[in-house]
Amino acid sequence: MADKTPVSRQLSDNIAHMEELFCVCDDIKKKQMNIGRDRDVACYLTFIEVAVDMGNSALLELLKYFRGLGRREILEALEQNALGVSDATFFETIEEAGDGVLTGEAILFVDGFDMAVKIPDDGYPNMGVNQAESEKVIRGSNEGFTDSVKQNAALIRKRIRSTDVKVKQLKEGVRSNTNVYLVYMDDLVYPGLLEEIERRMAGFEIDGVLDSGVLEQLTEESWYSPFPQFQTTQRPDRAAMSVLEGRVVLLSDNSPVALLLPTDYNAFIRTSDDYYNRWEIASFGRLLRYMASFFSMILPGLYLAVTNFHTQILPTTLLLSFAEARKGVPFPAVIEVLIMEVSFELLREAGVRLPGAMGNTIGIVGGLIIGQAAVEASLVSPIVVIVIAFTALCSFAVPNEEFATAFRLLKFFFIGICAWLGFFGMLLGLLGVLVHLAGLKSFGIPYLMPFVGADLNQYEDERDFLWRLPLRRLRKRPVYTRRGRRIKLSFPGKGKTG
């Protein structure tokens, strides 16, 4: 309060401060009015134009209510918080009132009253609840997060109607003052985790946080790693599932992407519908995705290692057809692979940037026409097109885009090292990646859980990793949950399996 300006009883003082605060802000409406039965109470209303709906809002109701009251009654109603508006908030300082305006609410100053009143409204415009654009599932809700942090928190609450769900608000960005919510289950979250998150959030100062990705990069422990240490999701059901596992969901205003933490390799491979489908199908899909993550990184390199160094691995007929296919190609195999990989990455990038329908088209055009033309022009051999296409397919099968990107980047590293040192290079690279992953942690959780350190949770997490056991067998929450709170499924009176 020391360096803040208190709201004055003199309306003119408050108007002067607000005008100074919001000078050259033409998008902000600043209205002086007289209200009350005798129109003798001067007041000052300020709000961002598009954020407040004047036609049908709490503000309009409040103004109508004041119309029937005298000056003394208006001041009494304000003193007693008897405005007939459920969520009116009182600010004691001009700065708080200014922040209130910026959150998209209307602020009312009344002459003779030494506080500003925040009257809730719709807030900033946003896109509303849409379908999630990534992490598509066959079964389960398709609702996606929006740009509004409040709506996102509500979407989680909608799924977990428990008073143990807590939402803690933080402000990030010295200038942007972005609202950040930490959503968690009070009785499940690991002790110390919230403090650690808050410590890391307090560990930097930045002028603006325009997306959760900024927070992710600034709070990661191993910032140089290509592997994300925060899981991202656009799906409220996924976020809710994480909250139920004792994890913390970090929501940032203006971002439809929530951060889930802590996380591990296995969490990136799991999808929501793994738990909605039967366990056999879910396990099969899980295994496929694990293989896909591996091959999306290794396949082009492996092709180079085998064809350039260790031809004895292949059956003779296959080898000879490879050699036949390469006849007439002017480039070494490594350049051929790089040409195709870079072309594929360009197509992908172009597909993402172009508007929807065109984006889809360019994928098909690129895949079919450019690929075929390149083969016919003997720029690349058909087998390389197959290898690159299969690699791309594998990378698409990894459910999390950020996670898949790590493999896509490492793929180029493997292409280089395998072209140089063959299978030895591949083993060196694999070991290097493994050592890196083994040292990686997300808020203290080993990244390779539960392949490693499964003893931390009495090997329970191994029921839900490469495969997923039947739901009846998944009776405990994963290691992220506070000890002693890990039972999530029981069958009262029905024995062990119900």
Add this chain to the structure above:
Amino acid sequence: MFSNNKKISGRQAFRLLTYDFMGPGTLLVPTVLSGLAGRDGIFSIFAGLAAALLYLWLLGRVMKDMDVEYPLYLERKLGKLCGRFVLGGYLLYFTLLAGYTAYLFSGIVLKNLLREESFFLVLALILLLTAYGIRGGIESRARVYEILFWFLMIPLILMLLSAAGDVRTDYWFPVFTAASGNVFSGGYYVFQSLSLVFLVLFLKSFVGKRGTLVAAGRKALLFTGGVHVALYLVLLGVFGAAALGEMDFAAITLMSTVKISGGFIKRADAFMFGIWFFTLYALLGSTTFYGSSVLFYLAGGRDREHTGKQPGERIAAAAVLVAAAVLAVAFYWNQDAAGCFQRFLWYAGTPFLVLVPLVLAVCAAWKPSGGGGGKVREKKAEAESGKKLSAAVLPLLMICLTAGCTPAELEDRNFPIEIAIDDTDRFDAEWLNAAESGNRVIDYSHLKVILIGREFLTDDAQMQEFLDLLERKSDVPRNTYIVAADRAADLMNFSGPNGESAGEYIEELLENVSEVNKRAFPTLGMLYQEQENRVETLLIPYLGMDDKKPVVDHYFAWKRGHAAGDVDNAPSLLSFFTANQTESFTLTFPNADIRLVSPHNRVSFREGENREIIVDVRCTGEVIYEREETGFPDLERQIEAYMNETAARALIWQQIDLSGSYRKLGRHRRDLYRKYTQNPESYESDMKIVYHVQVKWSTVS
């Protein structure tokens, strides 16, 4: 929070230790054991394992009294000077072992994966990766091996299972023939490889309970012992004791020998090499990790917290790695140095490892502990930012990339499918020097058949030279078939009906058309082995042309490493049938044509003075065509007579034993084994073959 406690679980300790034991152990133990104790090497493994378990018990006793980390405990128990002296011994051991492991590691990479590459480059890359690995501390290392364990053990087990089909159990016998001193020496060698279990002393501060650690050590010893036993039996059964004793890295050679069913992967040796890549890396990581810990401690780091980030710790790790690199180069330049290291381990290193805990146990029994207390120093070896390492590694990688391998592209190589050899000069000049390949690199990895001309095959000196030459040129596959012909070059021009080359046609002829099991046909690897073992009579298919196509005209006997002459089709097929290597055997008698199928035959020896080889034939019989009515007992007598006569003719006239009994001597008749090992030439002339036939008749048509 969860994982920053510098503790590892029992399972992680088990897997770490198993990896440490498996690397050089599985590579070197079989060859050394076979050289020392031959078939009795299996008992050496049991003896070594028992000794290692006993040693672990001793270590467990020591750990009971150990309430601080091992280096500090040593100082407390033995006094500062003596304790530091012992720690110096450990440092020397770790550094030497790291150097030797690095040398071995680089050596097998060069031998098996990158023949043309520089030793120094491979060594540098391996050591850089080791440096990166140990930066993460014990937890990171434990996690790597925890995750890799079954990913590598399952392929190893599968590979051993697929090799089991090639095992000749006769090669396991006779046992109890080696001198007991040699068996004990073998046992000591096995113990030496398992004595790395002393690492539990260093692991104690990372694993919560002593009992957990001892159990992990015991499990690791038993698991590794089991792998040693299985691997030794498979290697012995595939290569034979004499050949195994001469091999460099028999386990890796095994992977290139095994023919994999299914056809997608032709040879898995490059893939399977991964097993040793990771196990050797594990040992290198362990030795440098503990070596640097000891060095850090000796350099005054004992009063400081182990964080893994302190400059002192980094310097210690770098010093150990540099020392390992220098030693590895010394071993590479001077093979005698590697021998010296082996002698060091034998006479000083291993006794030192045993003696220290023994003294500690005695001290603990006689003297009260040095007061306990002493705050357990928590080692912090947390993985942190890799920027400094990257800064060092990346420029090196850039330099290396510009100087690395430049393998020929696929289309710039020739893949010979068959080679024909009629005289050595031509062979040297034209094939191995690739004169016939024009402007292309010659790649022998897909060689299917070696055709050898008669003249060449019967010249012992030339064959010996030829086999030595090919064995040195290790990219020629060991599972290449060997066939003979009057003039090998004549067959080279043949092209199959679908455009296949002579080699492909002959391979398919042997594998698909012939009723003889493909494992029975001699391969290059078998010829190599016979140069050492000299126990088999191999029947090499002798090709001729029929209707302008190659056919197996008859066979050529290769007896105990020498040419032994032609063998007709009928006796050859009887030989394959006797060895259960063909599904059916057709006989024509004046009264009927019969087919014998599903043989379960057994070759044994009559006890006593009669030198008779007894062949018990048990099979199912079918009468294909009956010209006159004959009873089954009569047919059986005819079969028996035919077999006896055919075998006797080969034995007497050609000195060829169709039952292949020579290799079985050790299993059945130790007296004859001793005699004929000294004097193998007289074996065939002294023996007599007697067939006993029992046929279960199925149909009569």
